[in-house]
Amino acid sequence: MREKEGLRGGKDIHKVCSIHAEASCIAQCAKAGLSVQDAAVYVSTFPCIICARLLAKSGIAKLFFMAEYPGGREAQSLLVNNDVKVIHITKELVWGKQS
Template sequence: MSPSALFASDPPAVPAAPVLPVDLIGEAAASFPHRPSWDEYFMATAVLISSRSNCERLHVGCVIVTGGGRKNRIVAAGYNGFLPGAPHVSRLREGHEQATVHAEQNAVADAARRGSSVEGCVAYVTHYPCVNCAKILAAAGIAEIKYRTDYANDPLVAPLLGDAGVKVLKL
């Protein structure tokens, strides 16, 4: 039997992935000349997740990570956008989009769908949370919120989270 006959039934070569105009993974890796700290790692993950947002105004990402004795395990993640599976149809009320879900809400919902508790976890969020997201994170049992960017910081958020015993830290 000739050598070419041995390979006649080989499957065709797998085509290479298309080259993306922006190499997000390469850019993220290049931005860390050292091994990132856990805070850097999870915040970078939240930033990358936020890139999936289809909101024209602001891209927000949230990663929920275990705390306590078994720290630094990703439990859930989310970004701001339309309801999963729903058409991307804008529904405005008084100039504000009503058809989208905030990143923190999507992350808590992601944990619920997976049957995972977020009790005692840390939420890494790209932007300062709004009042409703702060309340949801606290009610779900999040112990600490770490955020990267100030954004319309509502003065009610800090005392509400403080009353609930939730720590807030800007990275």
């Protein structure tokens, strides 16, 4: 849709039907009647503050992430203050040693 309408990333977001993966995951689980209470969530990049709020309020227990998100300290504090265990994992651990 962005290409069709000539929209640039981060602009006119009210016209685009995309959401972040974390929000999509919670929505898909809700749609299927699956609880995420006490679940572990794995993400490549630390969630933004909005997704962190969704994850915290959905009841997840653990968040595993590889890369930092710019300005992610506030999101991390929010998760920790809501009893979500935040665990940084390295790319090497996930993908193995790259030569």
